[in-house]
Amino acid sequence: MSHISNVRPETDAVIAKIADYADQYRINSAEAYDTARYCLMDSLGCGILALRFPACAKLLGPVIPGTTVPGGVRVPGTDYVLDPIQGAFNIGTMIRWLDYNDTWLAAEWGHPSDNLGSILAVADHVSQKRRSQGGEPLLMKDVLTSLIKTHEIQGVLALENSFNRVGLDHVVLVKVASAALSAKLLGGSRAQIADAVSQAWIDGQSLRTYRHAPNTGSRKSWAAGDACGRAVKLALMTMQGEMGYPSALTAKTWGFYDVLFKGKPFSLPQPFDSYVMENVLFKISFPAEFHAQTAVECAVKLHSQVKDRLDDIKEVRVHTHESALRIIDKKGPLHNPADRDHCLQYMTAIGLIFGNLEADHYEDAVASDPRIDALRDKFTMKEEPRYTKEYLDPSKRSISNAVQIFFKDGTSTEKVEVEYPIGHRRRRKEGIPELVKKLVNNLKTRYPDEKRAAIMASFSDPAKFENMPVDKWMELLTL
Numbered sequence: 456m457s458h459i460s461n462v463r464p465e466t467d468a469v470i471a472k473i474a475d476y477a478d479q480y481r482i483n484s485a486e487a488y489d490t491a492r493y494c495l496m497d498s499l500g501c502g503i504l505a506l507r508f509p510a511c512a513k514l515l516g517p518v519i520p521g522t523t524v525p526g527g528v529r530v531p532g533t534d535y536v537l538d539p540i541q542g543a544f545n546i547g548t549m550i551r552w553l554d555y556n557d558t559w560l561a562a563e564w565g566h567p568s569d570n571l572g573s574i575l576a577v578a579d580h581v582s583q584k585r586r587s588q589g590g591e592p593l594l595m596k597d598v599l600t601s602l603i604k605t606h607e608i609q610g611v612l613a614l615e616n617s618f619n620r621v622g623l624d625h626v627v628l629v630k631v632a633s634a635a636l637s638a639k640l641l642g643g644s645r646a647q648i649a650d651a652v653s654q655a656w657i658d659g660q661s662l663r664t665y666r667h668a669p670n671t672g673s674r675k676s677w678a679a680g681d682a683c684g685r686a687v688k689l690a691l692m693t694m695q696g697e698m699g700y701p702s703a704l705t706a707k708t709w710g711f712y713d714v715l716f717k718g719k720p721f722s723l724p725q726p727f728d729s730y731v732m733e734n735v736l737f738k739i740s741f742p743a744e745f746h747a748q749t750a751v752e753c754a755v756k757l758h759s760q761v762k763d764r765l766d767d768i769k770e771v772r773v774h775t776h777e778s779a780l781r782i783i784d785k786k787g788p789l790h791n792p793a794d795r796d797h798c799l800q801y802m803t804a805i806g807l808i809f810g811n812l813e814a815d816h817y818e819d820a821v822a823s824d825p826r827i828d829a830l831r832d833k834f835t836m837k838e839e840p841r842y843t844k845e846y847l848d849p850s851k852r853s854i855s856n857a858v859q860i861f862f863k864d865g866t867s868t869e870k871v872e873v874e875y876p877i878g879h880r881r882r883r884k885e886g887i888p889e890l891v892k893k894l895v896n897n898l899k900t901r902y903p904d905e906k907r908a909a910i911m912a913s914f915s916d917p918a919k920f921e922n923m924p925v926d927k928w929m930e931l932l933t934l
Contacts, residue, residue, distance in 0.1 A: 466649050466701040469721050470656070473608055474649035476727040477635040482603050487729035489917065491599040494557055494606075496914055497737055497890055498568040499932070500897030501556045502549030503532045504814065507900055510792075511552040514677055515545045526583040528576045531932035532901045539580040543633075543687040547572020548680030553814050554796050555742035557735045557878075559606070560778070560846065560854060563613035564745070565625035567735060570605035572683030573633035574598055575929065577640045577690070582926035593640065595928055596921035601636040603732045608632040610731030614849075615722040619782075623715060624661040626682040631655045633686030641694050650699025654689040656711045657703045668785055671794040734852060737878030739889045741812040746779035747799045749873035750856035754806025756871050757860060761807050765826055767862045771834045773803065774857040774872075776842035784836050792817035803858065804830040845874070852879070901934070 466474075482488070505511045516535050517524075528542025529535070530549075537545060547569055550556050556568045575598065582592030609628040618625055631652055638651040661682075665674040693699065704711045705720070712720055741751045750773060761768065775784075785798040795801045795817045804827050805816045815821060842855040857872035877886045898907045909931060914920055 464702045464705075467653075467704045469704055469723065470649050470652050470701070472723065472727065473631070473635050473652050474645050476608065477604055477639050477648050478645040480604070480727065482600055482729050484603075484729040484733065487603050487732045488596075488599055488921075490732050490735065491602045491606075492914065492917060492920065493737070493887060493890055494568050494602060494732070494735065495571065495599065496894050498550045498556050498571050499531060499910075500894040501551075501553060502546065503901045504555070504897040505549045505552035506532050508552065508814070510673055511549065511676070514548055514680075517541060526580070526587060528579045529929045529933045531929075532934060534934050537576075539576045539691065540684045540688045542576035542579070543572045544677075544680045544684035545572075546575050546680070547629075547683030548677045551679040552676045553742045554676070554744055555738050555814070557737050558745040559610045559613055559731060559735060560745060560852065561610070561614045562617040562847070563619060563625050563628070564778070564782075565609060565613060565628055566679065567606040567609045567632075567731060568602070569626070569629045569679035569683065570609065570633045570636070571602060572680055573637050573686050574601045574605065574640070575925075576683070577637045577687060578925040579929045581640055581642075582924060582929075586924075586926060592924040592926050594921060595923045595925060597640070598925060599921065601640060603729055604727075605629075605632040605636050606731040606735060607727045607729060608635060610735075611723060611725060611727055612721065615724050616716075619663055621716060622663055624663045624666065624678060626678045627655075627660045629679050629682040630658065630686045630689075633683055634689050637687050637690035638693055641690055643690070643694055646699075647693050649701075650697070651686075651690045651693040653699040653701065653703040654693065654697070655686060657700055658685065658689070660715060665793075666782075666797060668787070668794075671797055672791060673793050675793055675797075734880050736852075736854070736876065736880075737886060737890055738876075739878045739886050739893060740876070741802070741806075742796065742814045742817075743802045743812055744783050744797050744799075745854060745876075746776070746783055747802045747856070748876040748878070749854055750775065750779075750799055750803045750858060751806040751812050752873045752876060753856055753858035753871040754803045755810055755812075757858060757868055758807055758810035760868050761860055762810065764862065765808065765830060767864065768830065768833055768860055769863045770861040771800075771803070771807070771830065772837065772859045772861065773799065773834060774837050774839040774842065774855075774859075774870075775799070776846045776855060777838055778843075778846060779856070780836060780838055786831075789822065792822075795822060798831075799836070800831040800834045801827065803834070807860075842874075854879070906931075906934075
């Protein structure tokens with residue numbers, strides 16, 4: 456009878472690479488820092504806009520009302536001052552709520568700016584603590600560096616590893632990336648970063664059931680906030696001396712690969728650098744699940760041709776890619792806003808009927824319009840193999856959709872195709888001015904003119920912004 460070896464193994468290679476990158480790697484890309492600043496701007500605006508929605512607002516604040524935390528984390532757009540764990544949950548939930556923040560699409564998809572919940576909470580906490588002890592606070596460049604690195608960890612892990620195909624939600628990658636950089640911001644060593652990352656892999660992982668019919672629901676809007684809060688807790692525990700688990704991924708029978716990934720090891724097709732931030736996708740025009748962004752853009756272009764002929768439509772034909780069919784091709788009743796913003800037919804129908812798509816279009820007041828479901832019933836969905844291939848092509852990363860309308864009298868519109876949404880790297884020059892407008896409009900929903908002007912001014916000089924203390928910038932965002 457053979458005995459089980461109890462020799463402590465070396466740290467798993469993937470965990471070691473994450474820890475090395477988080478701890479030591481120097482980001483030299485000016486484009487990455489520039490894009491990260493825009494990412495921060497956009498994510499802030501998404502979070503502020505979400506405060507308008509009661510379903511989001513009711514989840515925010517301290518766990519126990521009235522709790523005060525000396526030197527606690529400030530939550531933008533509110534007067535909340537929270538512990539770092541709850542602060543990370545609040546900020547992460549706000550940013551993610553409307554499905555309007557940046558996106559990464561590969562074998563796994565996700566929203567790398569979700570990690571800002573952890574980054575901002577920990578950076579604010581650390582900065583205030585350092586200042587109270589006579590030290591120097593972290594700077595906004597530290598936030599941007601952390602954002603680039605969390606994007607890279609989450610995004611490179613997503614390139615060829617499909618967590619959705621084994622039923623796991625992509626927020627596992629938020630937890631892993633945030634645990635790594637939270638530990639780094641807290642002053643952790645390379646070994647402590649690895650320990651925190653191992654804890655994140657061992658943690659119970661979220662099932663994707665809340666993103667899919669018939670269970671689509673609002674948890675998909677706070678799942679990333681939950682991952683942010685959990686990552687901060689694991690990092691804080693690690694900094695208090697809690698041990699790590701070097702073979703969390705590879706341990707036979709009990710590791711992540713065998714338990715949750717069908718025994719398959721992760722593929723890392725390229726080293727960690729700044730590729731993901733440079734190529735990240737912004738949701739500029741529409742708060743829509745990203746696989747539908749170009750379909751809605753097609754619909755808006757067709758709006759003037761169909762808005763007065765809705766009853767004459769025989770078929771709405773959509774040519775799309777495989778991931779869209781797998782994730783957001785949905786028929787039957789839609790039960791809530793979370794259900795609607797993950798239905799390609801609903802989002803495209805809104806664009807055709809109204810000529811736009813805004814967050815309010817997912818609410819019951821609009822969804823009760825009988826024209827929407829009548830139009831949804833006329834959709835046919837077809838996979839275009841070229842779209843599927845180019846979606847996964849690292850030199851293109853397109854998210855193509857085409858829409859054509861056929862009328863009962865035998866006539867039709869042209870087939871309108873959009874391969875790259877306005878938030879794509881290939882449309883940065885066109886997209887950034889619109890991203891700034893989006894931020895201004897979102898800030899208007901919460902801040903008075905003077906405060907809004909001060910926030911916008913903080914972004915105006917990139918070098919000055921990078922040298923701004925984190926706690927002073929977070930203070931600027933409070934009400």
